[in-house]
Amino acid sequence: MARTVDWDGDAIAAIDQRALPAEYRIRRLATVDAVVAAIGDLTIRGAPALGAAGALGVALAARRHPRDPGRVRAEAERVAAVRPTAVNLRRGVERALARLDDGADAVLAEACAVLDEDEATNRRLSARTADLLTELCGDRPLRLLTHCNSGALATVAWGTGLGAVRELAERGRVAEVLACETRPLLQGARLTVWELREMGVAHRLCVDAAGPSAIARGLVDAVVVGADRIAANGDAANKIGTYAHACAAIRHGVPVVVVAPESTVDHATPTGADITIEERAADEVRTIAGTPTAPAGTPVYNPAFDVTPAELLSAVVTERSTFRDGAWTVAAAPALR
Numbered sequence: 143m144a145r146t147v148d149w150d151g152d153a154i155a156a157i158d159q160r161a162l163p164a165e166y167r168i169r170r171l172a173t174v175d176a177v178v179a180a181i182g183d184l185t186i187r188g189a190p191a192l193g194a195a196g197a198l199g200v201a202l203a204a205r206r207h208p209r210d211p212g213r214v215r216a217e218a219e220r221v222a223a224v225r226p227t228a229v230n231l232r233r234g235v236e237r238a239l240a241r242l243d244d245g246a247d248a249v250l251a252e253a254c255a256v257l258d259e260d261e262a263t264n265r266r267l268s269a270r271t272a273d274l275l276t277e278l279c280g281d282r283p284l285r286l287l288t289h290c291n292s293g294a295l296a297t298v299a300w301g302t303g304l305g306a307v308r309e310l311a312e313r314g315r316v317a318e319v320l321a322c323e324t325r326p327l328l329q330g331a332r333l334t335v336w337e338l339r340e341m342g343v344a345h346r347l348c349v350d351a352a353g354p355s356a357i358a359r360g361l362v363d364a365v366v367v368g369a370d371r372i373a374a375n376g377d378a379a380n381k382i383g384t385y386a387h388a389c390a391a392i393r394h395g396v397p398v399v400v401v402a403p404e405s406t407v408d409h410a411t412p413t414g415a416d417i418t419i420e421e422r423a424a425d426e427v428r429t430i431a432g433t434p435t436a437p438a439g440t441p442v443y444n445p446a447f448d449v450t451p452a453e454l455l456s457a458v459v460t461e462r463s464t465f466r467d468g469a470w471t472v473a474a475a476p477a478l479r
């Protein structure tokens with residue numbers, strides 16, 4: 143599989159995530175307008191992948207308007223504002239923009255550095271999560287539940303929550319993954335299942351509402367998910383539906399681990415209540431794959447994310463820090479493998 147988001151020399155090359163699993167195709171994005179559209183329609187999605195796309199979007203703007211920094215900043219703001227919950231998007235934009243005074247080539251180099259760092263970061267946080275799950279669950283093959291897609295497709299490469307699953311699978315420690323389909327846009331069914339098949343990891347697909355009951359019936363050893371923004375107090379925003387799994391998990395003594403890079407932790411956001419939750423179009427809920435499933439014009443509530451309070455989480459794990467029992471600790475030395 144290619145990198146989810148890449149630079150082809152003149153434009154962004156992105157795996158079109160709307161087309162999977164029916165078709166694997168690369169979409170070329172040569173303008174800021176195209177980047178804004180691709181982020182909005184979820185051609186590119188998943189917090190770290192959005193950060194990479196945001197940085198490259200600024201590079202496109204800097205190359206297009208080399209003598210107009212004001213215009214580049216305005217274009218950068220347009221990119222950053224498309225999706226408000228995933229803090230990685232704005233972080234990626236700001237990181238590239240910080241090199242604007244050094245010229246368009248420097249902006250592009252910084253954007254490419256965001257991409258280059260992604261896989262190593264994800265492998266490191268995955269190894270740390272696998273070690274933690276061994277500590278929490280013991281040294282046996284685990285039955286894991288995940289929600290949405292936090293795999294390679296949600297990052298530049300490897301993945302976060304699903305990256306940890308991959309790391310555990312490579313250690314021979316995954317019995318089964320229960321992948322929740324993730325209505326309304328089915329990132330679990332379309333993308334996570336596609337990745338699990340590619341990895342050769344045993345899995346079953348379930349409707350979102352089956353997750354909490356699977357936990358209650360003792361079919362799940364741990365819940366492992368990614369995040370779009372983690373507040374300073376450890377509250378974590380992730381795809382809508384995550385909270386229900388976490389409620390069931392704490393009720394039944396099942397660990398819940400949130401896995402994300404440091405770039406998803408926002409110490410400037412004190413609590414989950416301060417996280418802006420993106421509301422998306424009504425037709426995402428009124429239809430499935432374009433087919434109406436509710437009367438036309440039905441009023442809709444469509445938050446893209448929910449917030450799971452830190453008290454329901456066993457841990458938040460990044461490549462270098464862990465939030466556990468109400469406090470962040472920084473690892474003395476990252477678990478490099």
Ligand code: MRU
Pocket residue numbers: 187188189190228289290291292293296297301302303329367368369370380381382446
């Ligand atoms: O709306 P999406 O598909 O961008 O939502 C993605 C998620 O909620 C992921 O779980 C999150 O970004 C973590 S990805 C490593």
